Amino acid sequence: MTETSARFREFKMPDVGEGLTEAEILKWYVQPGDTVTDGQVVCEVETAKAAVELPIPFDGVVHELRFPEGTTVDVGEVIISVDVAPGSGEPAAEAAAPVQTPVAEAPAAEEPEAPKGRQPVLVGYGVAESSTKRRPRKGASVPGQAVAVPAELNGHGAAPAARPLAKPPVRKLAKDLGIDLASVVATGPDGVITRDDVHAAAAPVAEPAPVSRETAPAPVAAVVSTDARETRIPVKGVRKATAQAMIGSAFTAPHVTEFVTVDVTRTMKLVEELKGDKEMAGLRVNPLLLIAKALLVAIKRNPDVNASWDEAAQEIVLKHYVNLGIAAATPRGLIVPNIKDAHDKTLPQLAASLGDLVSTAREGKTSPAAMQGGTVTITNVGVFGVDTGTPILNPGESAILAVGAIKLQPWVHKGKVKPRQVTTLALSFDHRLVDGELGSKVLADVAAVLEQPKRLITWA
Numbered sequence: 001m002t003e004t005s006a007r008f009r010e011f012k013m014p015d016v017g018e019g020l021t022e023a024e025i026l027k028w029y030v031q032p033g034d035t036v037t038d039g040q041v042v043c044e045v046e047t048a049k050a051a052v053e054l055p056i057p058f059d060g061v062v063h064e065l066r067f068p069e070g071t072t073v074d075v076g077e078v079i080i081s082v083d084v085a086p087g088s089g090e091p092a093a094e095a096a097a098p099v100q101t102p103v104a105e106a107p108a109a110e111e112p113e114a115p116k117g118r119q120p121v122l123v124g125y126g127v128a129e130s131s132t133k134r135r136p137r138k139g140a141s142v143p144g145q146a147v148a149v150p151a152e153l154n155g156h157g158a159a160p161a162a163r164p165l166a167k168p169p170v171r172k173l174a175k176d177l178g179i180d181l182a183s184v185v186a187t188g189p190d191g192v193i194t195r196d197d198v199h200a201a202a203a204p205v206a207e208p209a210p211v212s213r214e215t216a217p218a219p220v221a222a223v224v225s226t227d228a229r230e231t232r233i234p235v236k237g238v239r240k241a242t243a244q245a246m247i248g249s250a251f252t253a254p255h256v257t258e259f260v261t262v263d264v265t266r267t268m269k270l271v272e273e274l275k276g277d278k279e280m281a282g283l284r285v286n287p288l289l290l291i292a293k294a295l296l297v298a299i300k301r302n303p304d305v306n307a308s309w310d311e312a313a314q315e316i317v318l319k320h321y322v323n324l325g326i327a328a329a330t331p332r333g334l335i336v337p338n339i340k341d342a343h344d345k346t347l348p349q350l351a352a353s354l355g356d357l358v359s360t361a362r363e364g365k366t367s368p369a370a371m372q373g374g375t376v377t378i379t380n381v382g383v384f385g386v387d388t389g390t391p392i393l394n395p396g397e398s399a400i401l402a403v404g405a406i407k408l409q410p411w412v413h414k415g416k417v418k419p420r421q422v423t424t425l426a427l428s429f430d431h432r433l434v435d436g437e438l439g440s441k442v443l444a445d446v447a448a449v450l451e452q453p454k455r456l457i458t459w460a
Contacts, residue, residue, distance in 0.1 A: 007085045009058055010078040016045070016052045016368055023047045024072045024236065025079065034062045042080060045073075050335065050366050060084035072236070166193040174198050245395045253309070253430040257390045258439055262447040263411055265421040270453045274347075283351040284358065288326075288380055290453060291403055291446075293350060295378060296322060296343055297459045298445035305442050306375050307398045307433050316433060325377035325394055326354070328361040336394055337366045338374040382406060388424040398433045401446065402426040423450075 013023055023045040030042045041053045042062075060082035067073055164181035166174070170193055174181050181193055184201045188194040235243065267290050274285045299306050299322055306319045324342035328335050337360070339345070339353045360366050377400040381389045388404035404424040411420035427443040434442075449455045 007083060008063055008081050009060065009084050010081045011042075011054075011056050013045070013073045013075050013077050013079050014054070015075045016047055016054075022072050022074050023052075025067055025069050026051060027069055028065060030062050030065075030080075032062050032064055036060060036062060036082060047368065050368050050371065051364055052367070056080070056082065058082065058084060061086045164193055165191055170195055170198060246392050249393045249395045252311075253393050254432060255390075255393065255428050256431045256434075256436070256439060257426055257428040258436075258443050259388060259424060259426050260443050260447045261422060261424045262451050263413065263420045264406060264423050264450045267450045267453050268406065268421045279348055280351060283348060284355040285351060287406060288378070288403070289347070289351050289354060290456075291380075291401075291450065292324060292326075292342070292354070292378060293347060293456060293460075294446045294449035294453075295376070295401055296324065296350075297449055297456060298442045299376065300343065301445055301459060302438060302442045305399055305429070305434055305438055308375070308396050309398075309430060309432050319375045322376065323374045325374035325397070325400075326357055327377060327379035328357075328366070330361065330364065330366075335361070335366055335371055336374060336377055337361065337370040338377075340373070376400065378403065382423065388426045390426060391428050393428060393430060397430075399427060399429040399439070399442065402428070 016023065024047075026044045026046050028043050030036055030040075036042060036056050037059050038057060039055045042056045044051055044053050046052075063081040063083045066077070066079050066081070073079060164184065165186065165188075166181055171181065173195055174184070174193075179198055179201050181198075184193050184197050186193045187197055264287070267287065271285060271287055271290060274280050303320075304318065306322055308317045308319065310317055321341055322343040323338040323340050325336040325338040328337060337357050339350070339357065342350060342353070345353060357366075357370075360370070374394055374397055376397055377391075377394045379389075379391050379400060380403045381391075382403050382405035385405055389402045391400045391402045393400050402425070404426070406421050406423045408419050409422040410417050411422055412418075413420055425443060425446060427439060427446075429439045429442075445459075449459065
């Protein structure tokens with residue numbers, strides 16, 4: 001934020017994470033001529049880590065928006081200017097008229113924001129498809145020249161419309177179908193959008209008409225081939241950052257993965273008992289909670305597994321704290337928020353933290369800070385019905401535990417074959433930091449706790 005004169009002030013794209021260099025403007029919540037107040041959210045941006053809402057730090061009237069929605073802007077570039085002394089010269093309405101870059105009008109079918117995929121979910125709490133589509137870019141900024149955001153982008157006139165009224169399942173349906181709720185005609189009580197309204201809005205959407213090379217708009221976020229046999233989706237934001245991180249991890253840290261199949265019948269019984277415990281009332285209690293606690297106990301017994309490799313200093317950094325990452329699948333890609341200082345939390349506290357993490361991920365409000373500083377991670381692939389996997393380490397971490405599906409299987413118990421609840425665990429670790437003995441001890445300890453959860457009392 002800088003002051004260009006006594007009247008106009010500029011707000012620059014901030015670094016909303018650590019060392020991020022750019023962010024994409026997803027949505028403007030204000031238009032030129034709107035009054036804004038200190039702390040008011042003016043836009044939503046997507047970085048390589050998360051979607052973040054940006055509040056403006058001063059009062060005034062919006063003078064100009066420098067970039068349209070869908071534009072990727074470098075950190076430090078001015079994105080909005082505000083008249084902090086309206087009425088001290090030409091009328092605010094005149095000052096609010098920025099120079100517009102000619103932009104070809106996009107076909108109606110491409111106007112709304114269209115993320116494809118299911119609601120963001122925590123891995124372990126439901127299936128989430130992660131393909132994403134977003135509105136087409138309307139034009140690029142011209143250096144030294146302001147760019148107006150066309151009002152049609154939001155489906156309204158000069159003033160932004162109020163947030164459409166709809167229940168969460170209806171919002172999810174709209175996202176799945178690629179429908180902008182702002183464009184849907186509501187027929188429900190008090191102007192609430194119903195499922196039928198969303199389906200009705202989706203029905204008439206047709207394939208865009210061809211445009212000439214001279215008048216074609218900027219490329220859309222997802223391009224479908226003319227014969228509908230292929231769809232091309234630009235790799236950016238969270239998905240791009242995740243891909244780069246996974247490549248770096250896979251080809252930097254020598255991965256080793258070990259497996260163990262374990263009888264978790266007693267753990268499943270304990271889950272049911274805890275659901276009725278008054279100290280756990282109102283908290284999320286499920287197998288993932290006890291698996292997380294089992295991993296924390298195993299790390300306490302084998303602290304050397306909780307480390308990182310400092311390549312520049314050629315040092316092994318032992319961590320005396322555990323920031324426990326939980327892999328989450330969202331429409332924007334895989335994210336791994338972590339529970340800070342999970343090693344110090346009681347079981348109810350850990351349950352509360354897991355619940356908060358789930359809710360935040362589902363709302364798409366996970367902050368960049370919540371995804372930084374992790375030390376070990378759990379990924380629950382069992383929710384997808386698979387037995388286990390060979391997970392890739394989160395960059396900077398030494399180990400990741402994959403949990404497979406818990407299934408009723410024949411198992412030898414007390415000398416007899418009986419139906420038991422069984423799962424397979426897989427532990428991947430950085431072989432520079434963790435040798436086979438240490439990795440095996442950690443995995444064996446997790447399995448032992450899940451097989452005999454009473455060890456939580458004696459080992460924790």
